Amino acid sequence: MIRxxxxxxxxxxxxxxxxxxxxxxxxIAGRAx
Amino acid sequence: xxxxxxxVNWNRQKFIYDGLLAGLLLSYLGLFVGITLTRDxxxxxxxxxxxxxxxxxxxxxTITLAIGPLxxxxxxxxxxxxxxxxxxxxxxxxxxxxxxxxxxxxxxQGNVNPFVSVLTGxxxxxxxxxxxxxxxxxxxxxxxxFMAATSHDFWLATLSAPVWKALHMLVYVAFGLLVLxxxxxxxxxxxxxxxxxxxxxxxxxxxxxxxxxxxxxxxxDRTEQPAIADGWVEVCGVNEIREHRAxxxxxxxxxxxxxxxxxxxxxxxxxxxxxNGPLGEGKIVDGCITCPWHGYQYLPDSGQSPPPFxxxxxxxxxxxxxxxxxxxxxxxxxxxxxxxxxxxx
Numbered sequence: 232m233i234r235x236x237x238x239x240x241x242x243x244x245x246x247x248x249x250x251x252x253x254x255x256x257x258x259i260a261g262r263a264x
Numbered sequence: 265x266x267x268x269x270x271x272v273n274w275n276r277q278k279f280i281y282d283g284l285l286a287g288l289l290l291s292y293l294g295l296f297v298g299i300t301l302t303r304d305x306x307x308x309x310x311x312x313x314x315x316x317x318x319x320x321x322x323x324x325x326t327i328t329l330a331i332g333p334l335x336x337x338x339x340x341x342x343x344x345x346x347x348x349x350x351x352x353x354x355x356x357x358x359x360x361x362x363x364x365x366x367x368x369x370x371x372x373q374g375n376v377n378p379f380v381s382v383l384t385g386x387x388x389x390x391x392x393x394x395x396x397x398x399x400x401x402x403x404x405x406x407x408x409x410f411m412a413a414t415s416h417d418f419w420l421a422t423l424s425a426p427v428w429k430a431l432h433m434l435v436y437v438a439f440g441l442l443v444l445x446x447x448x449x450x451x452x453x454x455x456x457x458x459x460x461x462x463x464x465x466x467x468x469x470x471x472x473x474x475x476x477x478x479x480x481x482x483x484x485d486r487t488e489q490p491a492i493a494d495g496w497v498e499v500c501g502v503n504e505i506r507e508h509r510a511x512x513x514x515x516x517x518x519x520x521x522x523x524x525x526x527x528x529x530x531x532x533x534x535x536x537x538x539x540n541g542p543l544g545e546g547k548i549v550d551g552c553i554t555c556p557w558h559g560y561q562y563l564p565d566s567g568q569s570p571p572p573f574x575x576x577x578x579x580x581x582x583x584x585x586x587x588x589x590x591x592x593x594x595x596x597x598x599x600x601x602x603x604x605x606x607x608x609x
Binding site for chain 1: 392393395433436437440443444447448451452460463464467471472474475478479481482485514517518519535540
């Protein structure tokens with residue numbers, strides 16, 4: 232059970248980091264110049 | 265570890281830790297306000313304080329979240345992990361201060377209720393430069409407040425460790441929201457590239473460290489030790505385990521920790537009952553297996569916490585044959601005493 236939990240956490244962190252990185256890039260790329 | 269609840273179990277280490285934290289934090293806030301007022305002629309004491317509190321909260325949250333994976337990579341970071349909860353509550357207080365002052369400074373001068381103003385305002389979700397970044401900060405603050413309110417061990421015991429841990433994993437969502445709060449807020453009005461690089465660096469540090477440690481552990485979870493006979497699994501050689509330390513292995517689908525101590529070997533689950541900490545990365549102190557995360561203790565032969573504590577973890581039957589440690593892959597019920605295997609002299 233703990234093994235599955237660890238695997239799930241790994242994928243959740245990966246998904247969250249990719250989402251944050253994408254939205255961060257959109258924010259910076261879309262800055263008014 | 266304590267037999268009863270107190271707001272904070274103060275000891276010398278916690279006094280030093282919190283004293284150092286308060287000193288560094290006040291120095292940072294003072295320096296930030298001083299430098300901002302000196303270098304930016306348009307800045308007022310109020311706006312400088314709001315920025316100091318907000319940036320302080322984000323820096324402290326970055327450090328707090330980096331401690332966990334750093335402690336997995338190098339045991340020298342473990343002492344900082346010990347009192348991490350106080351860092352988390354401090355982040356929440358800084359965020360609350362930032363939000364309160366921002367509400368007063370930017371939303372209390374008009375005819376509209378400040379709370380209505382902050383949630384509606386003149387923002388437009390369709391335009392990046394005027395995106396309602398306050399919503400993101402508010403979302404993060406709600407999560408941090410909820411976590412700070414339930415941070416005490418009373419709530420850990422009441423909610424149960426799995427539920428508490430799952431709820432507190434929301435801190436990563438809060439971190440992501442705070443990064444975007446700054447990216448869609450302050451970074452939209454500044455032309456200075458330094459804050460952009462600092463924020464990107466902090467984000468890469470937190471998520472990068474977690475992904476690195478998570479993926480480093482993947483092979484261990486995938487290398488199941490095969491049973492050799494009647495459910496017995498060969499784990500390692502006795503001499504591969506250091507005295508008062510453990511060897512972690514994958515047996516029966518879960519991680520186990522084989523401890524060597526005083527000429528004997530015992531085997532328990534690798535998962536601490538408190539917060540799923542890795543017991544096998546700890547050591548035996550005063551005859552007890554001691555979790556490296558928060559110091560929860562268990563007797564190696566029975567998996568029971570010493571009285572008056574009641575925590576129990578599963579044990580495993582263990583034997584030594586030709587200098588190799590064999591473990592039975594079926595766990596015994598938590599707290600079951602198992603005769604330790606004696607190491608032949």
